Amino acid sequence: MTTHEEFEIEAKQLLTTDEFTKLCNHFKLKKEDFQSQHNHYFDTGSFQIKERNAVLRIREKLGSYVLTLKIKEKGGSLERHETLHTNVLPQSDQSQLLTWLKEQWSIESAQLIHLGSLETNRASFPYEGGTLFFDYSRYLGMDDYELEFEGTSKQHVDSVMNTIQSSFNLSIADEPDPKVKRFFKRKEKL
Numbered sequence: 001m002t003t004h005e006e007f008e009i010e011a012k013q014l015l016t017t018d019e020f021t022k023l024c025n026h027f028k029l030k031k032e033d034f035q036s037q038h039n040h041y042f043d044t045g046s047f048q049i050k051e052r053n054a055v056l057r058i059r060e061k062l063g064s065y066v067l068t069l070k071i072k073e074k075g076g077s078l079e080r081h082e083t084l085h086t087n088v089l090p091q092s093d094q095s096q097l098l099t100w101l102k103e104q105w106s107i108e109s110a111q112l113i114h115l116g117s118l119e120t121n122r123a124s125f126p127y128e129g130g131t132l133f134f135d136y137s138r139y140l141g142m143d144d145y146e147l148e149f150e151g152t153s154k155q156h157v158d159s160v161m162n163t164i165q166s167s168f169n170l171s172i173a174d175e176p177d178p179k180v181k182r183f184f185k186r187k188e189k190l
Contacts, residue, residue, distance in 0.1 A: 003096045009076040010150045011161035014176045020136065020145035023168060027125075029134060034121040037061040040087055041118070041180055044111045052105065055180050056112070058087050067097055075154050116140075118183050128160045137179060140186045146176065 015023070038060040043049045049056050053072040058065055065084040070077050082097045084090065092098040092109040101107045120137040130151030137144040147164070151157040165172050177185070 003080055003082040005078060005080050007073075007076055007078055008070075008150060009152065009154055009157055010148055011157040012149075012176050013147045013161060013165065013170060014173065015145040015147055015170065017143075017145060019168070019170055020134070020147075023147065024123075024134060026168070027132075027134075029123050033123040034134070034136070035061065035123075037120050037122060038087075039118045039120065039179070041115045041183070042089060042112045043115055044107060045113060048105065048107055048111075049101075055178070056101075057180070058084065058089070060087050067095065069097055069101070116183065116187065118179055120179070128163075130156065130160065135179075139183050140190060142182075142186050144179070144182065146179075 040058045040060065042056045042058070049069075055070045056068070057070070058067050065087050067082045067084050067089070069080045071079075080097055080100070082095060084095075089095075089109060089112055090098065092102045095109070098109045102109070116139075118137055118139040120135050122136075123134045124131055126132075127149070128151075130149055133146075133148040133150070135144075135146040135148065137146070147161075147170075149157050149160050149164070151160060164170070176182070
């Protein structure tokens with residue numbers, strides 16, 4: 001299994017159903033432009049990964065599986081990715097990423113438990129020197145709409161997102177929590 005890293009700089013905006021529909025219509029997005037993906041989240045029983053401001057997930061999309069460790073850092077997130085053959089976590093000795101968790105954070109693969117799944121229908125396309133994402137997520141009886149822009153710098157993503165917000169008269173709010181955090185906040189309420 002091979003791993004690779006990337007540094008992700010993004011801005012996000014939660015949307016109402018009407019705002020999401022309006023933007024999809026403006027950008028001429030159709031149902032077939034959206035692809036379904038399932039995120040399966042893992043951590044230890046004492047949330048040792050979450051405590052490090054990180055998330056471990058397997059993303060299932062179009063019959064492929066990618067294990068990702070996403071670590072929040074100043075200005076963005078460092079992501080380590082590894083291709084898998086299934087949505088089941090491998091043993092540490094079969095995964096460079098899980099070996100890294102064991103060596104760097106003393107987290108054994110046997111400690112990891114499946115915390116839950118979140119389904120997202122996503123459309124994306126190049127936009128203003130970056131990538132614009134439209135996400136419709138379903139989890140625990142909740143529907144969630146989000147616009148995300150990924151770009152080259154914090155200034156770049158903020159500028160593009162501010163232009164979109166003002167052009168479409170979107171309700172401006174603080175940066176939303178990541179999907180996984182919204183998922184667990186909802187889980188706590190049930």
